[in-house]
Amino acid sequence: MKLSEGVEAAIHCTALLAQLEEGKTMPASALAEYHGLSQSYLLKHLKALAGAGILESVPGPHGGYRLARLSEQIT
Numbered sequence: 284m285k286l287s288e289g290v291e292a293a294i295h296c297t298a299l300l301a302q303l304e305e306g307k308t309m310p311a312s313a314l315a316e317y318h319g320l321s322q323s324y325l326l327k328h329l330k331a332l333a334g335a336g337i338l339e340s341v342p343g344p345h346g347g348y349r350l351a352r353l354s355e356q357i358t
Contacts, residue, residue: 292318293328297337301354308347 286294296314303309311329315322329348332338339351350357 288320289324289328292320292325293332296325296329296348297332297350300338300348300350303349306349308341308345308349310347314348 295318299314299317300309311326312322314329315325318325329338330340333340333348333351336351337357338348340346340348
């Protein structure tokens with residue numbers, strides 16, 4: 284199966300976010316820079332994951348994305 288670049292990056296972002304300490308977030312801009320993608324392109328996929336309950340979007344100056352639940356609870 285071939286995955287699109289955005290879907291693959293979203294999977295990698297989810298794996299990166301699983302490594303964060305509980306309660307910490309990572310901004311979409313940092314995730315996009317790490318993967319060499321535009322922020323607007325990656326946001327489309329991150330928002331889809333947030334809508335599916337995989338990620339949580341945290342607003343504010345120290346906001347960003349984090350897993351919506353413990354990684355052990357995501358299948």
